[in-house]
Amino acid sequence: MTTDALFNSLFGPGRHTIIIDGAFMHGTAVVAGREAVVIGTRDHAEIDCELALKVAGTLLAAVAEDGNGSRPPRTIVILVDTRGQALSRHDELIGLNGCFAHTAGCADLARRCGHRLVTLVHGDAVSGGFLAFGLMADRICALPHAQVRVMDLRAMARVTKIPYDRLVVLAEESPVFAPGAENYWRMGAVHELWSADDDWCARLEAAVNCAEAGDTRAALGLERDGRRLASPLAQLVAAAS
Amino acid sequence: MNAPSTPPASWDGQKRNQQARIERGAALAKGREVAGADIVRLLEAVIEPGDRVCIEGNNQKQADFLARSLVRTDPALVRDLHLVQSVLALPEHVDLIEQGQVRRIDFSFSGPQAGRLANLVEQGRIEIGAIHTYLELFGRYFIDLTPKVALIAAQAADREGNLYTGPNTEDTPAIVEATAFRNGIVIAQVNEVVDRLPRVDIPADWVDFFVKAPTPHYIEPLFTRDPAQITEIQILMAMIAIKGLYAEYGITRLNHGIGFDTAAIELLLPTYAAELGLKGKICTNWALNPHPTLIPAIEAGFVHSVHCFGSEVGMERYIAARPDVFFVGRDGSLRSNRAFSQAAGHYACDLFIGSTLQIDLEGNSSTATKGRIAGFGGAPNMGSDARGRRHPSPAWLRAGREASPNAAMPRGRKLVAQIVESSREHMQPAFVERLDAWELAETAGMELPPVMIYAEDVTHVITEEGSAHLLRCTTPEEREQAIRGVAGYTQVGLGRDRRMVENLRDRGIVRYPQDLGIDKRLATRDLLAARNIKDLVHASGGLYNPPVHFRNW
Amino acid sequence: MEQFVMTFPAACRLAEAHPPRLCGVVSSGNLEVLVESGDPGDACRIEVSTPATGFRDIWAAVLRDFVERQPVGGLRITINDAGATPAVVSLRLDQAMDTFRSEKS
């Protein structure tokens, strides 16, 4: 799907003004009858320091624009397509983790300032690149063909020295390590799985309306039976004396 | 060979052949200097089919550029070679065999290429003449395995071709001496060509050609052991060795094998041994590579002298600053020499102690494993009784008395200790009924199983359970039970005759830490004089410059 | 992974009660040992989980010696092993007992 077709499906034709800057995208669109801020990446972007800072800067600008009380804080739609963090010595040296932390902090500030954050995974969502801002949203939706993962099974087999065939079998039984948006849905980190037949405008509107600021992913994972331990254990620790 | 019934037609055929080779090579050289781009053609010009070739390299420095160049020669011209060299360590050495350019090899050690070599032998693609110890191979260079062409490595050459080997002289003098004086061709790769050398290690008229290598010759920091990886078990074994062996015999002249077990001993000298009042009484004179883990003992004044087989990466400045301890040239850098140090280790040391992989019920010890032809290196030279030795020392005499208390003719005895944890990870036993060496010998068609140290030479076995003083045993049964008595929870250990072992304990043949007055709970890393590589740097006053992959700062 | 439980008669026991203690780390060639007061009685129950299969007799020998030299009556000991040598197992077991005894409940 082309980027423009994606925008049209999500927001409706002519209802978006989004600037494409290489792998980075930013602009506005109409969601649920109101202007929303759109920030995202495309082309399986590798997130490096520069790109992370662009995202952070856009988040801060949105917070600043709505911060004078002239209008209610706008929804921020985050479009995710990342193959992960940039793998380079330069980015490591100048603190890629610090840039990601900063970006996450900006997303969190937006939330605290009353913005709702909705992530739409429209391509890949891989480990560090996903952590930096996509996973920071209040509600996360995976479009059809979205690839959510840390590592593919063959690479995992190499690193863990567990035979690939065995991993394939075990992946059928448990959502805990194998790639796939479905697995993340079962574990509570993807709230919605969209299909090609859905009316994406309507689904986005619904997603915005039910986005809530608290982190309920562990509870959701328990409810969907994909992550049985996280919620009860966290509660056990929180209640310990 | 039978003596010919008539004199040969000439007495200088080899000499004339040498001359012809030099002339063919000279066409590609400027004086003795060959350009890097011409080296493959030079090798093709001077090497003849069937030549015995030595590619210098031991476990440290390697004539790697010449090895790479030899691999690039035309197999139609350079073929049927007989490699005679210390180690088969570089992939290029084995590439040469795979390319069909080598017919036969005689060597000592193959380390990282052991698996590939075993494959080639099984496929019948290479004949192995023999696997030697270093001294044997060096010996045969002067008897029946003299190289026709020696490809060697040096730090620098001057314009005439004098060579400076720097701290890593290692095998160079032995190889060059044999080749140059027996009608052979000596070709050196050097890291740099200079107007004036710091010192001359090999004179120019022993060298036929030299080439500046595009990159400095590779040197493996083989003897660097990071103290951070030393375990409490190794510390306990080191305590047993120091108190039960070094102190008991007053061992002053010794060699340590490679590994963490002996590194632990080195690091306990300034702490545990010093507390026992052993400074000046043990470990004063060494045949040893410059182990970084020896720095604290040197700084503590334990060590009077160290002669080295080779150098060790990063130790150069430290050695240069300690000329009273090391053998240092007038240029200030170490002079190592493997052949002399091996001879010293064999004849002039009272103790060899080293690790191993397997020990059998008699005490034969081997590092051979199935599917790998690894060879020996120098350990057997040091780890064997020097039966030709005549000069006495207290430790040697005492060991001799213990070994043969009733001998009519008094003799001394070299102390040879094997130090090993009784099991490795995942319960793999170090003590076995039958060495894997037997199976390897069968599959590789070897005439002898590759035994590193023969039972008759082993005087002590030290494990975490205790020490077995084999030389005090009077019967083979006692010897077996003494070994079983320290073999821990291996099947060999579990199969001990408990009563007999207790009896051996009463006689001081098997001794456990409590028998030696060692509190096992004190065996902690707090005893190490240095706990990591950075501590070693600080101990050296900043003179030790460890290789980058040993740093964590 | 192989898992088994061994129960040894152990008449010698500690005089006082102690809180549970963990000693060691599950890392390559190492193990963790959890010592807890178990049922009253003259036995010591030891549960082992190890990646090295087929060495139960060696474990039995190591644990038997441990039970003989330490006052482990009535204790429950659980081991998560990651390929430790018998020497390391013995050492950690003794260390675990030392730390267990050092703290009173």
Add this chain to the structure above:
Amino acid sequence: MSVKKTSFFEASARTRIARLVDPGSFSEFCPPQLRHTSPHLARLHAPVAFDDGVAVGCARLAGHPVLIAAQEGRFNGGAVGEVHGAKLAGLLDKAVSERPAAVLLLVDSGGVRLHEANAGLIAISELMRAVLRTQAAGIPVFALIGGSCGAFGGMGIVARLCAEVVMSEQGRMGLSGPEVIETVMGVEEFDSRDRALVWRVTGGKVRRALGEATRLVEDDVAAFRAVTADLLAEYGARPLKPSSLDTLFDAHARLTARTRRFSAARDGREIFAASGFSDIDGVPLMAVDAFNRHLMETA
């Protein structure tokens, strides 16, 4: 001989906690005898640990009440799985309700545990939000980094979300480990065996010089304790203010300027040079005191 220090690098997670906090003050939540092990590791026939590689609890440090967590780098590289992550998240939840003086995270982790990669990634995302939530509530979180695994992967992000990052020189912090970069991009990009380079890119000194770490201490648990006590006193006197648009704009300007300034840098030498060190090659061997003094004087 001087009093033996306790190397933070060598110590286990539990020893670090025991020597860091006031003696005897640590009380563990979900202690090992409850056996909250990872079912996912067990299913893959990998060894499990009774604490799943992290100890969490409450303690006092110089009298201040703290919540504390220590990852065990030697168990699966301190990697975060479902149980491990939930214990950390629960601790931060507790911080919001109990309001200790600070939460101390003794990070020693390569990031996500691959055996349960999805659970690990989600747990780290939850941790990121939990740290932000805790600090938004005015409770500072300190990351203490000095173990063999450093703070990598998602834990490198978590560490940098913390109000303070205390490192030893042996500590490392980053996102992708050097081995990963070498495997994917080649040895020319990052030679992971060149450990001096690894430390010049990710180690405590370069992180401190760059401002990514807020304190650099000796590899001694007592040194970590002393600086943590100082920080607790500082935050006691001047409580943490939640980040605001102004503070994040400032941070953004600093990061942007830094990224431009070092737009081509690939080696910590360049950072050290920019920090005014004259003997660049000597920086790794500089004593921590001298290093800190230099940074103070040139600041």
